[in-house]
Amino acid sequence: VVVGGVRRQARSTRVTRAGSAGEELGRGVALHGTVWPGGDAEPYDGVVLVDADGRVAALGPASAVPVPAGVRSIGGPGCWVGPGVIDAHVHLAFGAAEAALRGGVVGVRDLGAPRRDALRWRTGHRPPPPGRPYIGVTGPILTAPGGYPSRSWGAAGFAAFAGTPAAARLVVRGLAGDGVDLVKIALEREVDGRWPMPPPVVVRAVVEAAHGAGLRVTAHALTVDAVVRAVDAEVDELAHTPTERLPEALVDRIASTGMPVVSTLQTFFSGGAGRAAAANAAALHRAGVPLVYGTDLGNAGTRPGVDPRELDRLADAGLGRRGALLAATVRAAQLPGVRGRTGRLTVGEPAALVLLAGDPMVEPGVWHRPLAVLCDGRLVEPVGPAPDTLDHTTRRRTPDELLGR
Ligand SMILES: [Zn+2]
Numbered sequence: 001v002v003v004g005g006v007r008r009q010a011r012s013t014r015v016t017r018a019g020s021a022g023e024e025l026g027r028g029v030a031l032h033g034t035v036w037p038g039g040d041a042e043p044y045d046g047v048v049l050v051d052a053d054g055r056v057a058a059l060g061p062a063s064a065v066p067v068p069a070g071v072r073s074i075g076g077p078g079c080w081v082g083p084g085v086i087d088a089h090v091h092l093a094f095g096a097a098e099a100a101l102r103g104g105v106v107g108v109r110d111l112g113a114p115r116r117d118a119l120r121w122r123t124g125h126r127p128p129p130p131g132r133p134y135i136g137v138t139g140p141i142l143t144a145p146g147g148y149p150s151r152s153w154g155a156a157g158f159a160a161f162a163g164t165p166a167a168a169r170l171v172v173r174g175l176a177g178d179g180v181d182l183v184k185i186a187l188e189r190e191v192d193g194r195w196p197m198p199p200p201v202v203v204r205a206v207v208e209a210a211h212g213a214g215l216r217v218t219a220h221a222l223t224v225d226a227v228v229r230a231v232d233a234e235v236d237e238l239a240h241t242p243t244e245r246l247p248e249a250l251v252d253r254i255a256s257t258g259m260p261v262v263s264t265l266q267t268f269f270s271g272g273a274g275r276a277a278a279a280n281a282a283a284l285h286r287a288g289v290p291l292v293y294g295t296d297l298g299n300a301g302t303r304p305g306v307d308p309r310e311l312d313r314l315a316d317a318g319l320g321r322r323g324a325l326l327a328a329t330v331r332a333a334q335l336p337g338v339r340g341r342t343g344r345l346t347v348g349e350p351a352a353l354v355l356l357a358g359d360p361m362v363e364p365g366v367w368h369r370p371l372a373v374l375c376d377g378r379l380v381e382p383v384g385p386a387p388d389t390l391d392h393t394t395r396r397r398t399p400d401e402l403l404g405r
Contacts, residue, residue, distance in 0.1 A: 027072075028050055032073060033078065035082070038326075080360060083343050084105065089111050090110055090295065103369075112158050137180055138183060140175075144198045167202075181338075186220040218336075219238055254287070269301070293331075321364070330343035330344060331343070350377075352374075355370065
């Protein structure tokens with residue numbers, strides 16, 4: 001499927017083979033195939049011309065976009081060119097950022113990591129290092145002393161404790177001072193009550209302190225009582241589709257706030273709580289709640305890269321395949337904690353796009369192995385077998401497993 005093409009520079013080729021950082025763009029790259037610019041645009045047969053600096057120089061039907069001499073051409077008939085995906089919920093402590101990028105993910109939000117790791121990964125206003133996606137971070141997850149996830153998968157620095165409103169304000173100000181992109185709070189109670197849940201007054205203090213510092217708050221809330229507590233405190237987002245069936249009135253209440261909900265449906269299916277979550281997702285979508293693509297990378301059954309199963313779960317929730325892709329592109333790009341990505345291909349703006357071997361709206365499985373990922377002025381062409389099987393023998397400890405989810 002690779003057509004035309006000028007010879008690659010030896011040095012760059014070696015970098016690509018050695019790993020994942022990709023190569024610089026030379027005089028530019030022209031990507032041929034079905035072009036979907038994203039958003040409301042309709043796909044068409046054409047070409048996307050990216051200049052040496054990594055900006056979209058032109059896009060349109062081939063007859064309207066002449067490819068200058070010396071510009072490398074990739075793709076061709078049957079290929080698909082469109083915006084790369086943004087995963088709104090990952091844990092890079094349990095999954096590789098480089099592998100995510102090779103799998104078509106051009107931006108992620110890490111929703112829970114030890115402070116030092118998160119600040120090291122964070123992209124902020126700088127361009128990501130070669131071979132890595134944009135990375136927004138929350139740092140450690142706010143919770144009650146001894147609360148989830150500090151006594152399970154998050155024992156090693158993934159939690160920050162807020163036992164009182166004053167402590168909550170102090171911790172949030174500290175995170176804001178560190179430069180996190182978003183604040184995460186966990187509202188989770190173990191069945192026998194061994195894990196305390198932050199009380200309403202503390203959740204409220206977290207939200208007020210975060211808003212005072214210009215940060216939004218995403219909440220881990222899977223049960224009805226946790227969701228009520230989150231909505232009462234005016235959090236800005238739910239980090240998961242809840243797994244306990246929500247009453248219709250609560251669904252409507254969530255919709256009335258306008259808050260987005262990050263899907264993470266596939267991992268719930270892998271863990272056995274998928275059906276209730278899928279029913280909630282459908283109800284939330286019907287009520288007008290914006291669902292956004294997120295995998296909870298690192299959790300049960302996940303793997304780095306765009307997960308066509310998660311897209312299918314979103315499609316099945318009522319979004320359809322186009323809607324699922326919008327949830328993973330333009331809509332995800334608008335979330336708090338995401339910078340420098342629009343989820344569209346726009347002339348004059350930096351390209352963050354993928355070249356796939358087929359149309360993902362017809363064959364979602366083409367996401368398993370993108371032919372190329374172009375963002376931040378570099379072209380990454382994955383080599384080797386498609387990472388389409390999970391290796392359970394080498395998988396590290398994963399979030400929520402101890403909850404049986
Ligand atoms: Zn998570």
